Structures are given as structure tokens and as C-alpha cells.
Amino acid sequence: xxxxxxxxxxxxxxxxxxxxxxxxxxxxxxxxxxxxxxxxxxxxxxxxxxxxxxxxxxxxxxxxxxxxxxxxxxxxxxxxxxxxxxxxxxxxxxxxxxxxxxxxxxxxxxxxxxxxxxxxxxxxxxxxxxxxxxxxxxxxxxxxxxxxxxxxxxxxxxxxxxxxxxxxxxxx
Numbered sequence: 001x002x003x004x005x006x007x008x009x010x011x012x013x014x015x016x017x018x019x020x021x022x023x024x025x026x027x028x029x030x031x032x033x034x035x036x037x038x039x040x041x042x043x044x045x046x047x048x049x050x051x052x053x054x055x056x057x058x059x060x061x062x063x064x065x066x067x068x069x070x071x072x073x074x075x076x077x078x079x080x081x082x083x084x085x086x087x088x089x090x091x092x093x094x095x096x097x098x099x100x101x102x103x104x105x106x107x108x109x110x111x112x113x114x115x116x117x118x119x120x121x122x123x124x125x126x127x128x129x130x131x132x133x134x135x136x137x138x139x140x141x142x143x144x145x146x147x148x149x150x151x152x153x154x155x156x157x158x159x160x161x162x163x164x165x166x167x168x169x170x171x172x
Contacts, residue, residue, distance in 0.1 A: 004088060004089055005040060005042060005049075005086040005087065005088065005089065006086060006087050006088070006089050006092045006101070006103065007026050007031070007042070007084045007085070007086045008022065008026055008027045008032060008033070008039075008085055008086065008087060008090070009012070009023040009024060009025045009026050009027070009064060009066075009083065009084070009085035010042070010082070010083070010084050011066075011080050011081055011082060011083045011085065012024050012026050012063075012081065013077075013078070014077035014079050015065055015077070017066075017073075017074060018067065018072065018073075019067070019072045019073045019074060019076050019077045019081055020058075020067050020073040020077065021066040021067075021068065021070070021071070021077050022063055022064075022065060023063065023064040023066050023085055024062075024063065025062070025063075025064055026084075027119050029093065030059065030062075030064055031059075032065070032093060033056055033057045033059075033064050033066070035172060036054050036057065036087075037053065037054055038051055038052060038053045039051070039052060039053055039054060039060070039066075039085050039086065039087060040052075040085075040086040040087065041080055041083040041085065041086075042054075042083060042084045042085075042086045043082070043083055043084075043086070044084060051093055052068045052070075052071070053068065053069040053070075054066060054067070054069070054071070055067040055068060055069050059076065061069060066085070067089060084105075089103075095133060100154060100156060101138065101163045102124035102131065103124075104120050104122060104156055105124060105133065105154070105156075105161065106121055106122060107121065107126070107159060108120070108121045108134070108154075108156070108160060108161045108164060109121075109157045109160055109161070110133070110135045110144070110145040110160075110161045110162075111160065111161075111162055111163070112162070112163060112164065112165065113152060113162055113163070113164050116144065117137070118134040118135055118136025118137060118144075118163065118165075118170065119136050119138075119140070119142065120133065120135065120136055120137065121133050121134070121135050122134050124137045124146070125143070126155065129145075130145055130146050130147050131145075131146040131160075132144065132145060132146065133145075133146050133161075142169070142170055144163060144165070144169070145170075149164070150163050150164055150165060150166070150169075151163055152164050153172070160164070
């Protein structure tokens with residue numbers, strides 16, 4: 001993901017005859033779309049980014065309908081299918097106490113409770129039960145379950161995560 005953007009949704013397809021975009025929210029708080037006046041439409045494959053003004057937002061079940069200035073037909077909306085709806089990281093909402101955004105963890109050093117360096121957190125992979133943190137070191141990759149029994153401390157200011165891995169986890 002671009003280092004300076006936070007993705008909050010993905011354009012899935014056009015909606016209706018007025019050029020609305022059907023957006024699948026990628027945020028726990030889809031109401032966050034309501035106060036937006038503009039967004040970045042981002043194509044991660046080409047890293048093309050276009051800032052677009054938002055004319056109207058509607059909610060339809062689990063979907064957000066986004067009406068953009070200058071996007072007035074289904075044909076125009078269709079060209080934006082697959083784009084990610086993003087915002088500058090400076091506009092990210094503050095996470096609830098005790099929570100962090102996955103992108104905040106990337107780049108943190110990971111160590112065990114006894115101070116043994118495990119590696120650097122390079123990504124977060126969602127899974128049905130819990131996130132898996134991808135930690136890389138010296139050509140190895142570890143998948144660390146992001147559960148309270150293993151993750152003991154997250155210190156974003158120090159860019160450090162402390163884990164208590166079960167026996168054998170780091171040998172896999």
C-alpha cells in the first residue's frame with residue numbers, strides 16, 4: 001500500500017444512472033464517509049492517484065454509494081471500478097484505545113520478552129480468526145498470530161513490539 005494513504009473502501013461497480021460508485025467499505029466505521037468532501041481514487045497497480053470531490057454520500061445496507069463531481073453517467077463510473085478509495089494518513093481516524101491500525105505496525109521491530117530480536121514487521125495478513133503479522137529477518141519469514149496470548153506489548157512511539165511466542169513458533 002502507498003505509504004501516505006489509508007484505504008477506506010473499494011469501488012466495486014457503478015450504481016444507477018447518475019454515475020454513483022458502489023463502494024465496499026474497508027473500515028469499521030463506514031459512517032466516516034459521511035463527512036468527506038474529497039477522496040483519492042487510487043489504482044495500486046499503476047500507483048495512479050486522482051483526487052476527486054464528493055457531491056453526495058448514501059448508505060445502502062453494507063454498501064456506500066459515492067457520488068463524485070464530474071462523474072455523471074454509469075459509463076464514467078465504470079471506468080473507476082476496482083479503484084481504492086483512500087485518504088491521506090493525516091486524515092485517519094484515531095483508533096479506539098488499545099487498538100492500532102495495521103499500517104502503523106509496519107516497520108516496527110519485533111522482539112521476544114527476553115529481548116531476542118525476531119525481525120521487522122513487514123505486513124499484516126487478515127485471516128478468519130485473527131490477523132497474522134508477517135515478520136522478516138535474515139531471509140526468513142515468520143507469521144505471528146496477533147492474539148493477546150502472544151502479543152505482549154505494542155509501543156508505537158518506540159516502533160517496538162514484544163511477543164511471547166509459543167515454543168516452536170519461530171522455528172517453523
